[in-house]
Amino acid sequence: MITLESIKKYGDYIAVEADGPLRAFSSAMHNAGCGSYRYFINRTVDKTYFPPDPREEMKRFLEDRGFPPKDTVAMMTAVDMKYALCRFFEEGDTSILLLVTAGLGNAVDVTRSHAYFYKPVNGTINIFIFINGVLTDEALIQGLCCAVETKVKVLSELSIKDPNSGTVATGTSTDSICIASTQKGEFHEYGGSITKLGSFLGKALYETLTDAVMQYLDFTKGKSSP
Structure with missing residues (x-):
């Protein structure tokens, strides 16, 4: 089972370590x-990080810290890991x-991005979702779609703007997302928006992403981005 105890904090990165493959x-x-x-890494890099x-640099980073590259999913962001939110939710048997x-330093409206030049920036929204349950591939993909829809909803409600177009952003240009399941526990054939899994x-x-974005906005008032 994946719980808060599965999370290991190492300063500039956070690892979620599972007992078996997800x-x-x-x-x-x-x-x-x-x-x-088995291993899932969210890593902070400097804003000047452009190797x-x-x-290859990420692969070396993992090897140097004892994580087998073939068994590890890894993301990076300019956001300091002290601002990472780790939350555990239960509903019934799932x-x-x-x-x-x-991080919202490069917020983008995907419906307008074709009209502008966007300079690469390391601000990003990274989302890891771990589900204690048995999911079909269809349910995993549908759950991932629900997560993206939720991200767009949060950015819209908080009026996060694409600075180039002036319209509401749908994400950032470097967002990453991962959804993973233990394949143990309650069975979910589907994960769409009106299913038990998708709505949960x-x-x-x-709740979690709203708090993360609000935290970013609070931090950046009169300060540099986290």
Whole structure:
């Protein structure tokens, strides 16, 4: 079972360490796509981080810290890990662990981005979703879609703007998301917005991401971005 005790904090990165492999879908920098993984990393990098080969640099980072690259999903962000939110939610026989960081330095409205030039920036929203349950691939993908819909809802309600277009942002240009399940416990064939799983995930992520974005906004008032 994945709980708050599965989270290990190491200063400039946070690791979620599972007892066994989890079934995962992600857009993470390291090991994007679908597969089975035991370790999940959210890492802070400096805002000047632009190595010649970021993927190779991340691989070396993992190896140097004892995480097998083939068994690890990893993301990076300019947000300090002290601002990461880790929340655990239970509903009936299913529970969810969330690890979220929110940086909005490069907020983008995807429906307008074709009209502008966007300079690469390390501000990003990273979302890890861990579900204690048995999910079909369909449910995992539908759950991921619910999470993205929730992100857009939060940014809209908090009036986060794309500075280029002046319209409400739908995310940032470097957002990453990962959804993973233990494949043990309650069975979920579907994970859409009106299913038990999808609505539970939407509620939990809405609360957590709202707090993360509010934390970012509070921090940046009169200060540099976290």
